Amino acid sequence: MKQKIKSQGGLEFLIISGAVLFGFVIFFVAIQVNTEDRNKEKELLIVQNLALSIQDEVGLATESTDGYVREFNVPNQISNRDYEVSIVENSIYIKTDRNAISLKLANVTGNIEKGANIIKKENGKVYLN
Numbered sequence: 526m527k528q529k530i531k532s533q534g535g536l537e538f539l540i541i542s543g544a545v546l547f548g549f550v551i552f553f554v555a556i557q558v559n560t561e562d563r564n565k566e567k568e569l570l571i572v573q574n575l576a577l578s579i580q581d582e583v584g585l586a587t588e589s590t591d592g593y594v595r596e597f598n599v600p601n602q603i604s605n606r607d608y609e610v611s612i613v614e615n616s617i618y619i620k621t622d623r624n625a626i627s628l629k630l631a632n633v634t635g636n637i638e639k640g641a642n643i644i645k646k647e648n649g650k651v652y653l654n
Contacts, residue, residue, distance in 0.1 A: 568604045569624045575599070575610075576628045579617050579637060586644045586651045587631040593646040601639045612636050612653070 582597050599610060608621040617637070618627045633644075635653035644653050 564604070565623055568606070568621060569626075571603050572608070572619050572621060572624050572626050575603070576617050576619050576626050579610075580628050580630055582644055583617075583630045583633050583651060583653070586633075586646050589646055591646055591648060594643065595645075596641055596643050598641055599637060599639050610637055610639065 578597075579599070582595070586593055586595070602608070603621055606621055608619060610617070610619050612618070612630065612633060612635075613627075615630050615632055616627050617630050619625065631651065633651045633653050638654060642654055644651065646652070
């Protein structure tokens with residue numbers, strides 16, 4: 526009879542321990558999903574700010590007089606991730622593995638690069654690099 530009571534107590538302990546462990550796993554999975562969503566939103570915000578910054582640089586050069594020259598930097602990585610940046614048909618296009626954005630630009634000749642970029646206006650035209 527004593528053996529049955531000990532076995533039952535051991536089995537109850539295993540069931541309760543399993544339920545608690547399952548609850549912890551569910552809790553940590555929920556935290557991980559929430560953290561991933563926040564990181565995605567943060568990266569999107571950084572991508573949007575970079576695209577708007579480039580759009581502003583081109584807009585400023587377009588509105589300036591001939592002889593305008595300015596150097597600006599484009600980061601090599603966004604949130605420690607590689608990304609692509611290019612100008613396609615007067616639009617700035619930025620793409621990461623999780624996000625992409627495209628914004629219209631004023632008429633500009635040239636392409637954008639990661640790192641230092643030089644923008645200038647000569648003879649009424651805006652040149653990039």
